[in-house]
Amino acid sequence: xxxxxxxxxxxxxxxxxxxxxxxxxxxxxxxxxxxxxxxxxxxxxxxxxxxxxxxxxxxxxxxxxxxxxxxxxxxxxxxxxxxxxxxxxxxxxxxxxxxxxxxxxxxxxx
Amino acid sequence: xxxxxxxxxxxxxxxxxxxxxxxxxxxxxxxxxxxxxxxxxxxxxxxxxxxxxxxxxxxxxxxxxxxxxxxxxxxxxxxxxxxxxxxxxxxxxxxxxxxxxxxxxxxxxxxxxxxxxxxxx
Numbered sequence: 135x136x137x138x139x140x141x142x143x144x145x146x147x148x149x150x151x152x153x154x155x156x157x158x159x160x161x162x163x164x165x166x167x168x169x170x171x172x173x174x175x176x177x178x179x180x181x182x183x184x185x186x187x188x189x190x191x192x193x194x195x196x197x198x199x200x201x202x203x204x205x206x207x208x209x210x211x212x213x214x215x216x217x218x219x220x221x222x223x224x225x226x227x228x229x230x231x232x233x234x235x236x237x238x239x240x241x242x243x244x
Numbered sequence: 245x246x247x248x249x250x251x252x253x254x255x256x257x258x259x260x261x262x263x264x265x266x267x268x269x270x271x272x273x274x275x276x277x278x279x280x281x282x283x284x285x286x287x288x289x290x291x292x293x294x295x296x297x298x299x300x301x302x303x304x305x306x307x308x309x310x311x312x313x314x315x316x317x318x319x320x321x322x323x324x325x326x327x328x329x330x331x332x333x334x335x336x337x338x339x340x341x342x343x344x345x346x347x348x349x350x351x352x353x354x355x356x357x358x359x360x361x362x363x364x365x
Contacts (some may be wrong), residue, residue: 190353
């Protein structure tokens with residue numbers, strides 16, 4: 135059971151917008167940067183959002199991140215079939231002195 | 245370009261040991277903290293350990309503390325993970341991963357393709 139809580143799955147139609155939530159606590163999300171990763175089937179993860187809401191070079195601006203208190207969200211607009219993947223949030227935890235990953239959310243584009 | 249190539253995985257009996265290696269190239273290895281992250285078959289990502297850029301500071305997940313040791317050789321651009329007292333539940337793909345050098349974001353900006361460790365009798 136992950137300390138960062140994500141919904142196991144979400145689904146939405148092409149061209150629509152979906153959000154994925156990530157809930158934590160004051161020792162992790164509440165006090166540290168949240169990063170998001172995309173893992174396509176059979177591939178290594180890829181950095182999607184860092185420092186809560188920043189996009190790495192080369193990542194589509196259809197992806198966006200936000201944070202409020204001890205929760206964070208990833209939004210994907212203009213959904214495309216190639217967005218079907220597993221998405222993970224991550225943050226350092228000051229109490230555990232360790233890096234946390236959420237349990238992951240599988241996105242299905244209907 | 246950044247390359248991280250893991251090796252050393254395989255099939256091993258419970259209680260035995262392995263040493264995983266990660267050869268890094270395409271960047272200044274000694275400037276970046278480095279992580280090991282694992283993924284059990286069909287499961288999510290699980291953080292294992294991190295070592296600071298100079299090798300002095302190390303942190304571990306509770307599930308591996310006392311059994312796994314992360315280390316690095318900056319002269320060889322190589323990251324290591326010594327895994328001892330292996331358990332069936334340690335079966336996973338082990339990814340070597342680079343943390344961004346700037347800022348306190350703990351972002352992992354590059355990943356290797358992983359090496360599979362299977363613990364089975």
